[in-house]
């Protein structure tokens with residue numbers, strides 16, 4: 001039976017070929033590691049850092065989608081909004097003394113991110129690259145980090161938006 005790769009092996013699979021989005025994805029991964037590694041006294045700072053990052057990360061992608069007239073941007077932005085709402089909700093729970101919920105959020109974000117990146121963010125990168133350069137982006141990944149479909153992320157169960165069909169260049 002093929003074992004699931006460790007959470008942080010997945011960052012290579014979350015690169016989509018758009019430099020600014022990929023920078024955001026690397027930062028997301030680092031902040032997620034910080035959330036997981038944080039001692040209880042540091043959870044608030046780690047969570048605040050993730051919230052600040054997520055606001056900027058999602059705003060970047062939403063600005064790119066608007067600027068390049070990406071068709072499925074409302075659906076994509078709605079998913080961003082749900083994630084931000086969850087992070088803010090966990091911030092409120094942490095202030096009430098519930099530290100475990102931050103650990104649960106970190107795992108939920110780790111479970112959510114590869115599918116979101118591979119489907120929604122990669123579609124944006126493809127769209128922009130096709131509009132600006134006439135082709136799809138090429139992403140080079142280390143083979144060891146290849147992500148197989150898992151029980152949490154079967155490739156057919158993470159889609160809740162209409163697929164953006166790209167014409168051949």
Ligand SMILES: [Fe+2]
Nearest residue numbers: 021057061121
């Ligand atoms: Fe992203």
Ligand SMILES: [Fe+2]
Nearest residue numbers: 061116120121
């Ligand atoms: Fe996104």
